[in-house]
Amino acid sequence: MYSIIKCYLRHILAVCVVSLCVMTGTAASSVKLDVDWPQFMSKQDMVWETLPEYWYESAYMGNGMLGLMIYKEPGQNYIRLETGNCAVHDHRKGKNDLFSIGRLLTGHFALHPKGEILDGKMRVDLWNAETTADIVTTKGKIHLHSFVHSDKMIIVTKTTTEGEEKDFRWEWVPAPSESPRYLFAKGEGNWIKVPEDYPLNPAPEVTGTEKEGMSYQKLQAGGETAVAWKETVKKGERVLWVNLTHSYPESNAREISRNELEDALRCGYKNLQKTHRQWWNAYYPASFLTLPEGVKENFYWIQMYKLASATRADRALIDCTGPWLTKTPWPNAWWNLNVQLTYWPLNASDRLDLAASLENALYNNVEQLRKNIPEAYRHDALGLGRTSNFYCATEPVGIPGVSKTAEVGLLTWACHNLWLIYRHKMDDALLRDKLFPLLKGAVNYYLHFLQKEEDGKLHLPATYSPEYGSAEDCNFDLSLLRWGCLTLIQSAERLKIDDPLLPKWKTVLEELTPYPMDENGLFIGRNTPYAFSHRHYSHLLAAYPLYTLNKEHPEDVDLIERSLHFWQSKTGAHQGYSLTGASSISSALGKGNDALAYLNKLFGRFLSVNTLYRESGPVIETPLSGAQSIHDMLLQSWGGKIRVFPAVPDAWQDVAFDGLRTEGAFKVSANRKAGKTEFIQVKSLAGEPCILVTDIARPFFKGKRNLEVKQLGEHTYQVDLQKGEEMLVYPEGTSPDLIIRPIQNTSIHCFGKKLKDKK
Numbered sequence: 001m002y003s004i005i006k007c008y009l010r011h012i013l014a015v016c017v018v019s020l021c022v023m024t025g026t027a028a029s030s031v032k033l034d035v036d037w038p039q040f041m042s043k044q045d046m047v048w049e050t051l052p053e054y055w056y057e058s059a060y061m062g063n064g065m066l067g068l069m070i071y072k073e074p075g076q077n078y079i080r081l082e083t084g085n086c087a088v089h090d091h092r093k094g095k096n097d098l099f100s101i102g103r104l105l106t107g108h109f110a111l112h113p114k115g116e117i118l119d120g121k122m123r124v125d126l127w128n129a130e131t132t133a134d135i136v137t138t139k140g141k142i143h144l145h146s147f148v149h150s151d152k153m154i155i156v157t158k159t160t161t162e163g164e165e166k167d168f169r170w171e172w173v174p175a176p177s178e179s180p181r182y183l184f185a186k187g188e189g190n191w192i193k194v195p196e197d198y199p200l201n202p203a204p205e206v207t208g209t210e211k212e213g214m215s216y217q218k219l220q221a222g223g224e225t226a227v228a229w230k231e232t233v234k235k236g237e238r239v240l241w242v243n244l245t246h247s248y249p250e251s252n253a254r255e256i257s258r259n260e261l262e263d264a265l266r267c268g269y270k271n272l273q274k275t276h277r278q279w280w281n282a283y284y285p286a287s288f289l290t291l292p293e294g295v296k297e298n299f300y301w302i303q304m305y306k307l308a309s310a311t312r313a314d315r316a317l318i319d320c321t322g323p324w325l326t327k328t329p330w331p332n333a334w335w336n337l338n339v340q341l342t343y344w345p346l347n348a349s350d351r352l353d354l355a356a357s358l359e360n361a362l363y364n365n366v367e368q369l370r371k372n373i374p375e376a377y378r379h380d381a382l383g384l385g386r387t388s389n390f391y392c393a394t395e396p397v398g399i400p401g402v403s404k405t406a407e408v409g410l411l412t413w414a415c416h417n418l419w420l421i422y423r424h425k426m427d428d429a430l431l432r433d434k435l436f437p438l439l440k441g442a443v444n445y446y447l448h449f450l451q452k453e454e455d456g457k458l459h460l461p462a463t464y465s466p467e468y469g470s471a472e473d474c475n476f477d478l479s480l481l482r483w484g485c486l487t488l489i490q491s492a493e494r495l496k497i498d499d500p501l502l503p504k505w506k507t508v509l510e511e512l513t514p515y516p517m518d519e520n521g522l523f524i525g526r527n528t529p530y531a532f533s534h535r536h537y538s539h540l541l542a543a544y545p546l547y548t549l550n551k552e553h554p555e556d557v558d559l560i561e562r563s564l565h566f567w568q569s570k571t572g573a574h575q576g577y578s579l580t581g582a583s584s585i586s587s588a589l590g591k592g593n594d595a596l597a598y599l600n601k602l603f604g605r606f607l608s609v610n611t612l613y614r615e616s617g618p619v620i621e622t623p624l625s626g627a628q629s630i631h632d633m634l635l636q637s638w639g640g641k642i643r644v645f646p647a648v649p650d651a652w653q654d655v656a657f658d659g660l661r662t663e664g665a666f667k668v669s670a671n672r673k674a675g676k677t678e679f680i681q682v683k684s685l686a687g688e689p690c691i692l693v694t695d696i697a698r699p700f701f702k703g704k705r706n707l708e709v710k711q712l713g714e715h716t717y718q719v720d721l722q723k724g725e726e727m728l729v730y731p732e733g734t735s736p737d738l739i740i741r742p743i744q745n746t747s748i749h750c751f752g753k754k755l756k757d758k759k
Helices: 003-009 038-041 180-186 253-267 269-286 293-308 339-341 352-363 366-371 410-425 428-447 475-495 503-509 556-570 574-586 592-600 621-634
Strands: 019-023 045-048 057-062 066-072 079-085 107-112 117-125 130-137 140-148 155-163 170-172 205-208 213-217 224-234 237-248 288-290 463-465 469-471 642-643 655-662 664-675 677-682 690-693 700-701 707-713 716-719 726-731
Touching: 003 107, 038 066, 038 170, 038 592, 057 117, 057 130, 057 140, 057 237, 057 293, 066 117, 066 140, 066 224, 079 140, 079 155, 079 237, 155 269, 170 224, 180 339, 205 237, 205 707, 224 253, 224 677, 237 253, 253 269, 253 707, 269 293, 293 621, 339 410, 339 621, 352 366, 352 410, 352 428, 366 428, 428 475, 428 503, 463 475, 556 574, 574 592, 621 655, 642 664, 677 690, 700 707, 700 716
Parallel strands: 642 690
Antiparallel strands: 019 707, 045 117, 057 066, 066 079, 079 107, 107 170, 117 130, 130 140, 140 155, 155 237, 205 213, 213 224, 224 237, 288 655, 463 469, 655 664, 664 677, 677 726, 690 716, 700 726, 707 716
């Protein structure tokens, strides 16, 4: 009964001891990070040599709730400051669909110059999370400096002028308060069916002047949105202060908005800017990564900026747009891939505080997850539909074998994200109290529908493989069910929980039908081969990110390779995340050159000049998953092993990182020069078993005490590293320079809009 369990746990329970070494020596020297952070981050800024136009070119800022985008309005003579607030959404009762509970637009400020706009420049200062612009007109110049405060719900924009532009004016333009999906359908989205009974919200009420005013939007289903602004003038400097507030079910948005604005004015510009910069300057050094390729390095740090702009521990779940909503068919959170990919980079980059927004969305809304499934199964099961608001309210999850699109694995996949967060923290209270019961409820929904057939195997009735179609024994669901049962068993053993379902989970692992496949690799499901181009790698989840199929099992390698190549051979429907997924799967196989080749294809065709991304409408996950693809080349930690430089491409002869985090709660720093690993430093934060995989041929292990090291296999070592201890690993007989510095690459400011791009 336990053979399958042992098969999947064998990469965790290492038993082959090849040699035993006791390393002696003096105390380990610590790795030093030599980075001038302001100077280094200035190289990563987005720079526009001509003014951006359109949402997909704009400068953007955010604080995890408020958002601001700045660009020249196409075909018009003004600069647009598009505002957003993640809390602003509709609350219509009935169907939990994109027309009833979707995000809502707020509106924009228009900066109208006295003269005609001739040209200008713009820059996003990543280190300080501020945008500056110089706008040249026929009447003079306008110099703009803007930021969304890191903590307070305030947008601050300071302007100075030259020539006759001292008399430019501001205008507030409220947005329609209908679902952006409705607005998209009325424009270019004629493929979207609009409900016949979709009543419009009341028109917003705007009072005041360009110097001080209030925009008030009441929603027919309850709740309201208020935008308050005030401009102050001192010694030739004009400062526009803006607050956006949404309240529900209360109707006090206007009062809150006024109070927030008055509080900011009392703080003053200098104090607000100081506290704003302090937060951002403390954020970046959580970890460090440098690459020999300037474009990729620049891209990576913009994603780190984007993540902290899009969410915070106590703020919004990152949906398809983050704080930068626009007219779109996707005005909510998407759980069949988007949310999962979005949050992956936070683990290795050790920015786990931001990941709390995902944890809160799921852990704090368990009763809603129960309501998302049919009533007959609510006594022990939980589920999540394809799209939701920030409170996980979705349309009903389908019934396998009954519903045409029974997309039942989405909560289990989201639980895998939560598992990764737990594994990078190793907080057993979190596992016991939050994750274990949530995953149990997600797996329970599957258990209601498993059927034993004549072959003696357990099978699933037809479920939906995201974006492809329905199939019995759908590989998407088989892989998630197998991972879910394995993880529940592993968690119960760790927590010493004698759960009554333990025998059932073990039976599922023993008797669950194998993955359907043929000579081309993994099927979508039973009798359903991968026959037409499919952008989603839903049928390949076992290889990545679940790793239940992996390179440590020789019989899996060929299957993964065939499946990946056949999936990629049908390119017609592929999008950007098809490439980041292929990159990470290649890294899982240790094929760094392939991983980089796939990632390279993301750049140019799919990325906008500001690294935003769209498929009909904006979707935030793909560039962020590109950052995870970079992590996967440099550091992996699945299966209880720390793999340092597991898939570095030949083109990256020099690469370094400092303070990246792995499963088991280890902090890792490493340096590679001329294609060889010079040193690795590992610090244990939780005292978990430390198994290191390194390409150093004859590694020397050095700690503050004698370390017992067991060689478990080729390039694989187990070290008795205790909680709070760190070790240094380097080639025997060498004395490496233990300083990590930025690599001097030639490309800077790779993103933004250059003169040659001017339309």
